[in-house]
Protein backbone atom coordinates (compact mmCIF):
# COMPACT_ATOMS: atom_id res chain seq x y z
CA UNK A 1 0.00 0.00 0.00
CA UNK A 2 2.32 2.75 1.12
CA UNK A 3 5.53 3.44 -0.77
CA UNK A 4 8.85 1.98 0.17
CA UNK A 5 10.70 3.45 3.11
CA UNK A 6 14.02 5.18 2.58
CA UNK A 7 16.23 4.01 5.37
CA UNK A 8 18.56 6.69 6.70
CA UNK A 9 22.16 5.54 6.89
CA UNK A 10 23.15 7.05 10.17
CA UNK A 11 26.07 5.31 11.80
CA UNK A 12 28.97 5.98 9.39
CA UNK A 13 27.83 9.56 8.82
CA UNK A 14 27.88 10.29 12.51
CA UNK A 15 31.41 8.93 12.81
CA UNK A 16 32.67 10.95 9.92
CA UNK A 17 31.12 14.11 11.31
CA UNK A 18 32.75 13.67 14.67
CA UNK A 19 36.13 13.04 13.04
CA UNK A 20 35.88 16.35 11.18
CA UNK A 21 34.82 18.20 14.28
CA UNK A 22 37.42 16.53 16.47
CA UNK A 23 40.37 17.20 14.19
CA UNK A 24 39.19 20.79 13.73
CA UNK A 25 38.87 21.30 17.46
CA UNK A 26 42.33 19.84 18.10
CA UNK A 27 44.00 22.10 15.51
CA UNK A 28 42.21 25.26 16.54
CA UNK A 29 42.50 24.23 20.20
CA UNK A 30 46.28 24.12 19.86
CA UNK A 31 46.33 27.79 18.86
CA UNK A 32 43.81 28.72 21.55
CA UNK A 33 45.97 26.96 24.15
CA UNK A 34 49.06 28.89 22.97
CA UNK A 35 47.13 32.14 23.24
CA UNK A 36 45.83 31.38 26.73
CA UNK A 37 49.24 30.35 28.03
CA UNK A 38 50.75 33.52 26.56
CA UNK A 39 48.52 35.57 28.85
CA UNK A 40 50.21 34.09 31.93
CA UNK A 41 53.62 32.97 30.80
CA UNK A 42 56.08 33.73 28.03
CA UNK A 43 59.52 32.17 27.53
CA UNK A 44 61.06 35.67 27.26
CA UNK A 45 59.70 39.19 27.62
CA UNK A 46 58.40 40.37 24.21
CA UNK A 47 61.17 42.98 23.73
CA UNK A 48 64.04 40.93 25.14
CA UNK A 49 66.90 40.91 22.61
CA UNK A 50 69.52 39.13 24.73
CA UNK A 51 69.60 36.09 22.38
CA UNK A 52 71.49 37.82 19.58
CA UNK A 53 70.24 38.24 16.02
CA UNK A 54 69.00 35.31 13.98
CA UNK A 55 70.17 32.66 16.43
CA UNK A 56 69.35 29.10 15.36
CA UNK A 57 67.00 26.79 17.23
CA UNK A 58 68.15 25.39 20.59
CA UNK A 59 70.45 27.02 23.07
CA UNK A 60 67.75 28.57 25.21
CA UNK A 61 65.61 29.62 22.22
CA UNK A 62 63.31 26.83 21.10
CA UNK A 63 62.92 28.16 17.57
CA UNK A 64 65.77 30.65 17.57
CA UNK A 65 65.50 34.43 17.34
CA UNK A 66 64.48 36.97 14.71
CA UNK A 67 66.62 39.61 13.08
CA UNK A 68 66.26 41.90 16.10
CA UNK A 69 67.26 39.12 18.48
CA UNK A 70 63.78 38.50 19.90
CA UNK A 71 62.72 34.95 20.82
CA UNK A 72 60.71 33.49 17.95
CA UNK A 73 58.52 31.24 20.05
CA UNK A 74 57.55 34.17 22.28
CA UNK A 75 56.55 36.14 19.20
CA UNK A 76 54.49 33.20 17.94
CA UNK A 77 52.62 32.94 21.23
CA UNK A 78 51.74 36.62 21.24
CA UNK A 79 50.85 36.34 17.58
CA UNK A 80 48.34 33.57 18.30
CA UNK A 81 46.56 35.92 20.67
CA UNK A 82 46.37 38.59 17.99
CA UNK A 83 45.27 36.14 15.31
CA UNK A 84 42.42 34.86 17.47
CA UNK A 85 41.38 38.36 18.53
CA UNK A 86 41.32 39.60 14.94
CA UNK A 87 39.69 36.46 13.59
CA UNK A 88 36.93 36.13 16.15
CA UNK A 89 36.41 39.88 16.53
CA UNK A 90 36.12 40.54 12.81
CA UNK A 91 33.91 37.49 12.24
CA UNK A 92 31.64 38.39 15.15
CA UNK A 93 31.27 41.95 13.91
CA UNK A 94 30.95 40.93 10.28
CA UNK A 95 28.54 38.11 11.14
CA UNK A 96 26.19 40.20 13.25
CA UNK A 97 26.14 43.22 10.95
CA UNK A 98 26.09 41.07 7.83
CA UNK A 99 23.25 38.78 8.89
CA UNK A 100 21.17 41.74 10.10
CA UNK A 101 21.66 43.64 6.83
CA UNK A 102 21.14 40.50 4.77
CA UNK A 103 17.88 39.67 6.55
CA UNK A 104 16.66 43.25 6.13
CA UNK A 105 17.44 43.17 2.41
CA UNK A 106 15.93 39.71 2.01
CA UNK A 107 12.65 40.90 3.48
CA UNK A 108 12.67 44.46 2.14
CA UNK A 109 10.41 45.86 -0.55
CA UNK A 110 11.98 45.98 -3.95
CA UNK A 111 13.43 49.52 -3.93
CA UNK A 112 14.86 49.20 -0.43
CA UNK A 113 16.37 45.85 -1.38
CA UNK A 114 17.93 47.41 -4.48
CA UNK A 115 19.35 50.20 -2.33
CA UNK A 116 20.89 47.77 0.17
CA UNK A 117 22.26 45.59 -2.63
CA UNK A 118 23.88 48.61 -4.28
CA UNK A 119 25.32 49.77 -0.96
CA UNK A 120 26.78 46.29 -0.38
CA UNK A 121 28.39 46.23 -3.81
CA UNK A 122 30.02 49.58 -3.11
CA UNK A 123 31.18 48.41 0.31
CA UNK A 124 32.65 45.23 -1.16
CA UNK A 125 34.46 47.21 -3.87
CA UNK A 126 35.74 49.57 -1.16
CA UNK A 127 39.11 48.13 -0.09
CA UNK A 128 39.47 47.13 3.55
CA UNK A 129 42.78 48.94 3.39
CA UNK A 130 41.08 52.26 2.75
CA UNK A 131 38.63 51.73 5.61
CA UNK A 132 41.55 50.84 7.85
CA UNK A 133 43.48 53.96 6.85
CA UNK A 134 40.49 56.16 7.56
CA UNK A 135 39.99 54.51 10.93
CA UNK A 136 43.66 54.78 11.80
CA UNK A 137 43.65 58.42 10.77
CA UNK A 138 40.71 59.01 13.06
CA UNK A 139 41.64 56.84 16.02
CA UNK A 140 45.31 55.85 15.72
CA UNK A 141 46.76 52.45 14.89
CA UNK A 142 45.48 49.76 17.19
CA UNK A 143 44.27 46.19 17.13
CA UNK A 144 40.70 47.46 17.60
CA UNK A 145 40.90 49.67 14.51
CA UNK A 146 42.14 46.73 12.48
CA UNK A 147 39.33 44.50 13.78
CA UNK A 148 36.66 47.09 12.98
CA UNK A 149 38.03 47.70 9.48
CA UNK A 150 38.27 43.99 8.67
CA UNK A 151 34.90 43.26 10.31
CA UNK A 152 33.17 45.92 8.20
CA UNK A 153 34.74 44.44 5.10
CA UNK A 154 33.53 40.94 5.89
CA UNK A 155 30.08 42.17 6.95
CA UNK A 156 29.43 43.26 3.38
CA UNK A 157 30.37 39.84 2.05
CA UNK A 158 28.26 38.08 4.69
CA UNK A 159 25.33 40.41 4.04
CA UNK A 160 25.37 39.74 0.34
CA UNK A 161 25.40 35.99 0.90
CA UNK A 162 22.70 36.16 3.57
CA UNK A 163 20.49 38.26 1.31
CA UNK A 164 20.63 35.70 -1.47
CA UNK A 165 20.08 32.78 0.90
CA UNK A 166 17.13 34.48 2.61
CA UNK A 167 15.50 35.27 -0.72
CA UNK A 168 15.91 31.71 -1.84
CA UNK A 169 14.38 30.35 1.35
CA UNK A 170 11.51 32.83 1.37
CA UNK A 171 10.52 31.66 -2.10
CA UNK A 172 10.27 28.04 -0.95
CA UNK A 173 6.95 26.29 -0.57
CA UNK A 174 7.52 25.44 3.05
CA UNK A 175 7.58 29.12 3.96
CA UNK A 176 4.31 29.66 2.08
CA UNK A 177 2.96 26.52 3.75
CA UNK A 178 3.89 27.90 7.17
CA UNK A 179 2.26 31.20 6.22
CA UNK A 180 -0.96 29.47 5.15
CA UNK A 181 -1.16 27.86 8.55
CA UNK A 182 -0.90 31.27 10.20
CA UNK A 183 2.75 31.41 11.28
CA UNK A 184 3.88 35.01 11.84
CA UNK A 185 6.99 36.50 10.20
CA UNK A 186 9.17 36.61 13.35
CA UNK A 187 8.50 32.92 13.95
CA UNK A 188 9.26 32.09 10.34
CA UNK A 189 12.60 33.89 10.61
CA UNK A 190 13.53 32.10 13.83
CA UNK A 191 12.29 28.63 12.98
CA UNK A 192 12.70 28.35 9.23
CA UNK A 193 14.87 31.10 7.72
CA UNK A 194 17.80 31.26 10.14
CA UNK A 195 18.21 27.47 10.54
CA UNK A 196 18.21 27.11 6.75
CA UNK A 197 20.68 29.96 6.25
CA UNK A 198 23.04 28.69 8.94
CA UNK A 199 24.67 25.63 7.27
CA UNK A 200 25.91 27.70 4.32
CA UNK A 201 26.65 30.75 6.43
CA UNK A 202 28.82 28.95 8.98
CA UNK A 203 31.17 27.70 6.27
CA UNK A 204 31.44 31.21 4.86
CA UNK A 205 32.14 32.66 8.30
CA UNK A 206 35.01 30.21 8.71
CA UNK A 207 36.47 31.41 5.41
CA UNK A 208 36.03 34.98 6.60
CA UNK A 209 38.05 34.13 9.70
CA UNK A 210 40.98 32.98 7.59
CA UNK A 211 40.65 36.08 5.40
CA UNK A 212 40.57 38.29 8.50
CA UNK A 213 43.80 36.85 9.89
CA UNK A 214 45.52 37.37 6.54
CA UNK A 215 44.08 40.87 6.17
CA UNK A 216 45.53 41.77 9.55
CA UNK A 217 48.90 40.65 8.23
CA UNK A 218 48.74 43.15 5.37
CA UNK A 219 47.51 45.90 7.68
CA UNK A 220 50.38 45.20 10.10
CA UNK A 221 52.84 45.39 7.25
CA UNK A 222 51.66 48.91 6.53
CA UNK A 223 51.75 49.83 10.18
CA UNK A 224 47.95 49.84 10.41
CA UNK A 225 47.65 46.82 12.71
CA UNK A 226 48.65 45.97 16.24
CA UNK A 227 51.56 48.27 17.24
CA UNK A 228 54.94 46.73 18.28
CA UNK A 229 56.19 44.97 20.29
CA UNK A 230 53.10 42.84 19.68
CA UNK A 231 54.05 41.05 16.50
CA UNK A 232 51.25 39.37 14.59
CA UNK A 233 52.00 36.29 12.51
CA UNK A 234 51.45 38.30 9.40
CA UNK A 235 54.07 40.83 10.34
CA UNK A 236 56.47 38.07 11.37
CA UNK A 237 56.03 36.51 7.94
CA UNK A 238 56.74 39.73 6.18
CA UNK A 239 59.72 40.63 8.35
CA UNK A 240 61.22 37.19 7.76
CA UNK A 241 61.03 37.60 3.99
CA UNK A 242 64.48 39.20 3.72
CA UNK A 243 66.17 36.42 5.68
CA UNK A 244 64.15 33.47 4.48
CA UNK A 245 67.19 31.68 3.05
CA UNK A 246 69.47 32.10 6.05
CA UNK A 247 66.82 31.65 8.76
CA UNK A 248 63.81 29.91 7.18
CA UNK A 249 62.14 29.09 10.53
CA UNK A 250 61.20 32.74 10.96
CA UNK A 251 58.88 32.46 7.95
CA UNK A 252 57.91 28.81 8.25
CA UNK A 253 56.77 28.84 11.88
CA UNK A 254 54.12 31.61 11.67
CA UNK A 255 53.03 30.29 8.27
CA UNK A 256 52.45 26.80 9.65
CA UNK A 257 50.45 28.10 12.62
CA UNK A 258 48.36 30.29 10.33
CA UNK A 259 47.58 27.31 8.12
CA UNK A 260 46.76 25.11 11.13
CA UNK A 261 44.33 27.71 12.45
CA UNK A 262 42.59 28.22 9.11
CA UNK A 263 42.31 24.48 8.46
CA UNK A 264 41.09 23.86 12.02
CA UNK A 265 38.39 26.52 11.81
CA UNK A 266 37.22 25.29 8.41
CA UNK A 267 36.98 21.72 9.67
CA UNK A 268 34.94 22.91 12.63
CA UNK A 269 32.65 24.80 10.27
CA UNK A 270 32.23 21.70 8.09
CA UNK A 271 31.39 19.68 11.17
CA UNK A 272 28.88 22.26 12.38
CA UNK A 273 27.25 22.41 8.97
CA UNK A 274 26.84 18.65 8.92
CA UNK A 275 25.25 18.80 12.37
CA UNK A 276 22.87 21.55 11.24
CA UNK A 277 21.92 20.01 7.92
CA UNK A 278 20.55 16.46 8.16
CA UNK A 279 20.36 16.12 4.38
CA UNK A 280 24.17 16.16 4.29
CA UNK A 281 24.49 13.37 6.82
CA UNK A 282 23.95 10.59 4.35
CA UNK A 283 27.00 8.48 3.78
CA UNK A 284 29.21 9.83 1.06
CA UNK B 285 -23.70 32.93 3.98
CA UNK B 286 -20.92 31.04 2.24
CA UNK B 287 -17.66 30.12 3.86
CA UNK B 288 -15.70 31.55 0.94
CA UNK B 289 -17.04 34.17 -1.44
CA UNK B 290 -14.86 35.27 -4.31
CA UNK B 291 -16.28 38.18 -6.27
CA UNK B 292 -14.75 39.78 -9.35
CA UNK B 293 -11.25 38.69 -8.35
CA UNK B 294 -8.51 39.93 -10.66
CA UNK B 295 -4.76 39.54 -10.28
CA UNK B 296 -2.25 41.55 -12.30
CA UNK B 297 1.46 40.83 -12.58
CA UNK B 298 4.01 43.56 -11.74
CA UNK B 299 4.32 44.31 -15.47
CA UNK B 300 0.56 44.70 -15.80
CA UNK B 301 -0.51 41.41 -17.40
CA UNK B 302 -3.87 40.12 -16.23
CA UNK B 303 -3.19 36.67 -14.74
CA UNK B 304 -6.63 36.17 -13.18
CA UNK B 305 -9.61 38.07 -14.57
CA UNK B 306 -12.95 38.76 -12.96
CA UNK B 307 -13.30 35.41 -11.22
CA UNK B 308 -16.36 34.77 -9.05
CA UNK B 309 -17.41 31.69 -7.12
CA UNK B 310 -18.38 30.63 -3.64
CA UNK B 311 -17.98 27.60 -1.41
CA UNK B 312 -20.46 26.83 1.35
CA UNK B 313 -19.81 24.86 4.55
CA UNK B 314 -19.00 21.24 3.71
CA UNK B 315 -19.06 21.95 0.00
CA UNK B 316 -16.35 20.68 -2.36
CA UNK B 317 -15.37 22.62 -5.45
CA UNK B 318 -12.92 21.54 -8.11
CA UNK B 319 -10.88 24.21 -9.89
CA UNK B 320 -9.66 22.80 -13.16
CA UNK B 321 -7.67 24.23 -16.00
CA UNK B 322 -4.51 23.83 -18.02
CA UNK B 323 -1.07 24.76 -16.78
CA UNK B 324 -0.68 28.52 -16.37
CA UNK B 325 -4.40 29.24 -16.27
CA UNK B 326 -4.11 30.97 -12.90
CA UNK B 327 -5.29 28.25 -10.51
CA UNK B 328 -2.43 28.53 -8.04
CA UNK B 329 -2.58 32.32 -8.08
CA UNK B 330 -6.28 32.12 -7.24
CA UNK B 331 -5.44 29.90 -4.27
CA UNK B 332 -2.73 32.31 -3.09
CA UNK B 333 -5.07 35.26 -3.50
CA UNK B 334 -7.63 33.54 -1.27
CA UNK B 335 -4.94 33.15 1.41
CA UNK B 336 -3.71 36.72 0.90
CA UNK B 337 -0.26 35.37 -0.01
CA UNK B 338 0.31 36.58 -3.57
CA UNK B 339 3.94 37.27 -4.47
CA UNK B 340 5.10 40.83 -3.81
CA UNK B 341 4.42 43.22 -6.65
CA UNK B 342 1.19 41.61 -7.82
CA UNK B 343 -1.93 43.72 -7.60
CA UNK B 344 -5.30 42.31 -6.62
CA UNK B 345 -8.74 43.75 -7.10
CA UNK B 346 -12.18 42.43 -6.34
CA UNK B 347 -13.23 40.73 -3.16
CA UNK B 348 -12.40 37.56 -1.25
CA UNK B 349 -14.44 37.08 1.91
CA UNK B 350 -13.70 34.28 4.34
CA UNK B 351 -16.50 33.71 6.84
CA UNK B 352 -15.46 30.80 9.05
CA UNK B 353 -17.48 29.74 12.09
CA UNK B 354 -16.29 31.41 15.28
CA UNK B 355 -14.48 34.16 13.39
CA UNK B 356 -15.57 37.51 12.08
CA UNK B 357 -16.13 37.54 8.32
CA UNK B 358 -12.96 38.98 6.83
CA UNK B 359 -12.24 40.66 3.52
CA UNK B 360 -8.86 39.21 2.56
CA UNK B 361 -8.04 41.65 -0.24
CA UNK B 362 -6.17 44.56 1.31
CA UNK B 363 -6.26 43.17 4.87
CA UNK B 364 -3.18 43.79 7.02
CA UNK B 365 -0.89 40.80 7.45
CA UNK B 366 -1.36 40.58 11.21
CA UNK B 367 -5.11 40.19 10.84
CA UNK B 368 -4.60 37.46 8.23
CA UNK B 369 -2.15 35.58 10.49
CA UNK B 370 -5.03 35.00 12.90
CA UNK B 371 -7.25 33.84 10.07
CA UNK B 372 -4.88 31.62 8.14
CA UNK B 373 -4.80 28.07 9.36
CA UNK B 374 -8.19 28.17 11.08
CA UNK B 375 -10.35 29.63 8.34
CA UNK B 376 -8.39 28.12 5.46
CA UNK B 377 -5.10 26.42 4.79
CA UNK B 378 -3.32 24.86 1.85
CA UNK B 379 -1.70 21.59 0.78
CA UNK B 380 0.80 22.10 -2.02
CA UNK B 381 1.76 20.14 -5.09
CA UNK B 382 5.36 19.29 -4.27
CA UNK B 383 5.59 17.60 -0.87
CA UNK B 384 9.38 17.71 -0.67
CA UNK B 385 9.58 21.49 -0.90
CA UNK B 386 6.46 22.02 1.24
CA UNK B 387 8.29 20.62 4.27
CA UNK B 388 11.24 22.34 5.92
CA UNK B 389 14.22 20.09 5.06
CA UNK B 390 16.03 20.87 8.31
CA UNK B 391 13.19 20.22 10.74
CA UNK B 392 12.06 16.85 11.98
CA UNK B 393 8.65 15.85 10.64
CA UNK B 394 7.18 15.54 14.13
CA UNK B 395 8.04 19.12 15.01
CA UNK B 396 6.52 20.41 11.80
CA UNK B 397 3.23 18.66 12.51
CA UNK B 398 3.37 19.72 16.16
CA UNK B 399 3.72 23.41 15.35
CA UNK B 400 0.09 24.02 14.25
CA UNK B 401 -1.17 21.76 17.05
CA UNK B 402 0.73 23.86 19.56
CA UNK B 403 -0.52 27.12 18.14
CA UNK B 404 -4.11 26.24 17.37
CA UNK B 405 -4.96 23.81 20.14
CA UNK B 406 -2.56 25.16 22.76
CA UNK B 407 -1.12 21.72 23.42
CA UNK B 408 2.22 21.29 25.24
CA UNK B 409 4.52 18.49 26.40
CA UNK B 410 3.19 14.96 26.50
CA UNK B 411 -0.24 15.97 25.20
CA UNK B 412 1.39 17.61 22.18
CA UNK B 413 3.48 14.49 21.50
CA UNK B 414 0.38 12.35 21.79
CA UNK B 415 -1.59 14.60 19.40
CA UNK B 416 1.28 14.69 16.90
CA UNK B 417 1.43 10.90 16.74
CA UNK B 418 -2.33 10.58 16.38
CA UNK B 419 -2.29 13.22 13.62
CA UNK B 420 0.26 11.08 11.78
CA UNK B 421 -1.79 7.95 12.42
CA UNK B 422 -4.90 9.66 11.10
CA UNK B 423 -3.31 10.12 7.66
CA UNK B 424 -2.60 6.38 7.73
CA UNK B 425 1.13 6.52 8.24
CA UNK B 426 2.33 3.30 9.74
CA UNK B 427 5.06 3.59 12.36
CA UNK B 428 4.30 7.24 13.24
CA UNK B 429 7.02 7.22 15.90
CA UNK B 430 9.71 6.69 13.30
CA UNK B 431 8.16 9.16 10.85
CA UNK B 432 7.97 11.82 13.57
CA UNK B 433 11.69 11.46 14.23
CA UNK B 434 12.63 11.47 10.54
CA UNK B 435 13.66 14.41 8.37
CA UNK B 436 11.66 14.98 5.15
CA UNK B 437 14.39 13.51 2.94
CA UNK B 438 14.28 10.31 4.97
CA UNK B 439 10.69 9.43 4.02
CA UNK B 440 9.03 8.64 0.71
CA UNK B 441 7.10 11.07 -1.50
CA UNK B 442 3.74 9.59 -0.58
CA UNK B 443 4.61 9.70 3.09
CA UNK B 444 5.66 13.34 2.74
CA UNK B 445 2.37 14.30 1.17
CA UNK B 446 0.52 12.53 3.99
CA UNK B 447 2.60 14.52 6.46
CA UNK B 448 1.72 17.74 4.61
CA UNK B 449 -1.95 16.78 4.81
CA UNK B 450 -1.57 16.05 8.53
CA UNK B 451 0.00 19.48 9.01
CA UNK B 452 -2.86 21.18 7.20
CA UNK B 453 -5.53 19.23 9.09
CA UNK B 454 -3.82 19.96 12.41
CA UNK B 455 -4.96 23.57 11.96
CA UNK B 456 -8.57 22.27 11.88
CA UNK B 457 -9.38 24.53 8.93
CA UNK B 458 -12.91 25.26 7.82
CA UNK B 459 -11.68 25.26 4.21
CA UNK B 460 -8.87 23.16 2.82
CA UNK B 461 -7.26 24.29 -0.42
CA UNK B 462 -5.47 21.42 -2.12
CA UNK B 463 -3.30 22.66 -4.99
CA UNK B 464 -2.63 19.61 -7.16
CA UNK B 465 -1.79 17.52 -4.09
CA UNK B 466 -1.25 14.33 -6.06
CA UNK B 467 0.42 15.52 -9.26
CA UNK B 468 3.94 14.89 -7.98
CA UNK B 469 3.10 11.38 -6.81
CA UNK B 470 3.33 8.00 -8.43
CA UNK B 471 -0.01 6.90 -9.94
CA UNK B 472 -0.63 4.11 -7.44
CA UNK B 473 0.22 6.41 -4.53
CA UNK B 474 -2.01 9.10 -6.07
CA UNK B 475 -5.13 7.01 -5.65
CA UNK B 476 -4.27 6.28 -2.01
CA UNK B 477 -3.67 9.89 -1.11
CA UNK B 478 -6.77 10.99 -2.99
CA UNK B 479 -9.09 8.61 -1.19
CA UNK B 480 -7.44 9.49 2.11
CA UNK B 481 -8.08 13.17 1.46
CA UNK B 482 -11.68 12.54 0.41
CA UNK B 483 -12.38 10.47 3.54
CA UNK B 484 -10.83 12.96 5.94
CA UNK B 485 -12.69 15.88 4.36
CA UNK B 486 -15.98 14.01 4.60
CA UNK B 487 -15.35 12.86 8.17
CA UNK B 488 -14.62 16.38 9.35
CA UNK B 489 -17.28 18.11 7.28
CA UNK B 490 -14.64 20.46 5.90
CA UNK B 491 -15.02 22.46 2.74
CA UNK B 492 -12.59 21.77 -0.07
CA UNK B 493 -11.17 23.71 -2.97
CA UNK B 494 -9.44 21.10 -5.08
CA UNK B 495 -7.11 22.36 -7.80
CA UNK B 496 -6.04 20.09 -10.64
CA UNK B 497 -5.68 19.91 -14.40
CA UNK B 498 -7.03 16.41 -14.47
CA UNK B 499 -10.79 15.98 -14.79
CA UNK B 500 -10.58 12.31 -13.84
CA UNK B 501 -9.01 13.22 -10.52
CA UNK B 502 -11.50 15.95 -9.69
CA UNK B 503 -14.50 13.77 -10.51
CA UNK B 504 -13.93 11.46 -7.57
CA UNK B 505 -13.42 14.16 -4.99
CA UNK B 506 -15.69 17.13 -5.65
CA UNK B 507 -19.35 17.88 -6.33
CA UNK B 508 -18.97 20.97 -8.49
CA UNK B 509 -16.34 22.04 -10.98
CA UNK B 510 -15.15 25.42 -12.18
CA UNK B 511 -13.19 25.34 -15.43
CA UNK B 512 -10.56 28.04 -15.83
CA UNK B 513 -8.71 29.18 -18.90
CA UNK B 514 -6.28 32.08 -19.25
CA UNK B 515 -7.30 33.43 -15.86
CA UNK B 516 -11.06 33.42 -16.38
CA UNK B 517 -13.83 30.97 -15.61
CA UNK B 518 -15.14 29.49 -18.83
CA UNK B 519 -17.64 27.04 -17.43
CA UNK B 520 -19.00 25.73 -14.15
CA UNK B 521 -21.47 23.12 -12.98
CA UNK B 522 -21.74 19.72 -11.38
CA UNK B 523 -19.20 17.10 -12.33
CA UNK B 524 -21.94 15.14 -14.08
CA UNK B 525 -23.06 18.15 -16.15
CA UNK B 526 -19.54 18.94 -17.22
CA UNK B 527 -18.70 15.39 -18.19
CA UNK B 528 -21.94 14.58 -20.00
CA UNK B 529 -22.62 17.94 -21.64
CA UNK B 530 -19.54 20.15 -21.85
CA UNK B 531 -20.50 23.44 -23.46
CA UNK B 532 -17.13 25.03 -24.07
CA UNK B 533 -14.76 23.51 -26.64
CA UNK B 534 -11.97 23.72 -24.07
CA UNK B 535 -13.98 21.70 -21.56
CA UNK B 536 -14.81 19.20 -24.26
CA UNK B 537 -11.07 18.72 -24.84
CA UNK B 538 -10.57 18.06 -21.14
CA UNK B 539 -13.39 15.55 -21.09
CA UNK B 540 -12.09 13.84 -24.23
CA UNK B 541 -8.60 13.50 -22.86
CA UNK B 542 -9.95 12.11 -19.58
CA UNK B 543 -12.06 9.64 -21.57
CA UNK B 544 -9.13 8.57 -23.74
CA UNK B 545 -7.15 7.98 -20.62
CA UNK B 546 -9.94 5.90 -19.11
CA UNK B 547 -10.33 3.83 -22.24
CA UNK B 548 -6.63 3.21 -22.38
CA UNK B 549 -6.78 2.00 -18.79
CA UNK B 550 -9.79 -0.24 -19.49
CA UNK B 551 -8.19 -1.74 -22.56
CA UNK B 552 -5.27 -2.85 -20.49
CA UNK B 553 -7.53 -4.70 -18.10
CA UNK B 554 -8.20 -8.36 -19.02
Ligand SMILES: Nc1ncnc2c1ncn2[C@@H]1O[C@H](COP(=O)(O)OP(=O)(O)OP(=O)(O)O)[C@@H](O)[C@H]1O
Pocket residue numbers: 297298303321322323324325326327328329330339497
Ligand atom coordinates in the same frame (compact mmCIF):
# COMPACT_ATOMS: atom_id res chain seq x y z
N1 LIG C 1 5.53 35.30 -9.32
C1 LIG C 1 5.02 35.48 -10.56
N2 LIG C 1 5.35 36.57 -11.27
C2 LIG C 1 4.84 36.75 -12.52
N3 LIG C 1 4.00 35.91 -13.11
C3 LIG C 1 3.63 34.80 -12.45
C4 LIG C 1 4.10 34.53 -11.13
N4 LIG C 1 3.57 33.36 -10.71
C5 LIG C 1 2.80 32.94 -11.73
N5 LIG C 1 2.81 33.80 -12.77
C6 LIG C 1 2.07 33.66 -14.04
O1 LIG C 1 0.71 33.59 -13.74
C7 LIG C 1 0.08 32.65 -14.59
C8 LIG C 1 -0.76 31.70 -13.76
O2 LIG C 1 0.10 30.95 -12.92
P1 LIG C 1 -0.43 29.84 -11.94
O3 LIG C 1 0.72 29.41 -11.13
O4 LIG C 1 -1.62 30.34 -11.21
O5 LIG C 1 -0.85 28.68 -12.95
P2 LIG C 1 -1.55 27.29 -12.61
O6 LIG C 1 -2.90 27.35 -13.20
O7 LIG C 1 -1.44 27.01 -11.16
O8 LIG C 1 -0.65 26.29 -13.45
P3 LIG C 1 -0.11 24.82 -13.05
O9 LIG C 1 -1.20 23.86 -13.35
O10 LIG C 1 1.05 24.63 -13.97
O11 LIG C 1 0.28 24.86 -11.61
C9 LIG C 1 1.16 31.99 -15.40
O12 LIG C 1 1.12 32.50 -16.70
C10 LIG C 1 2.43 32.37 -14.73
O13 LIG C 1 3.43 32.59 -15.68
Ligand SMILES: [Mg+2]
Pocket residue numbers: 327328329463
Ligand atom coordinates in the same frame (compact mmCIF):
# COMPACT_ATOMS: atom_id res chain seq x y z
MG1 LIG D 1 -0.27 25.64 -9.96
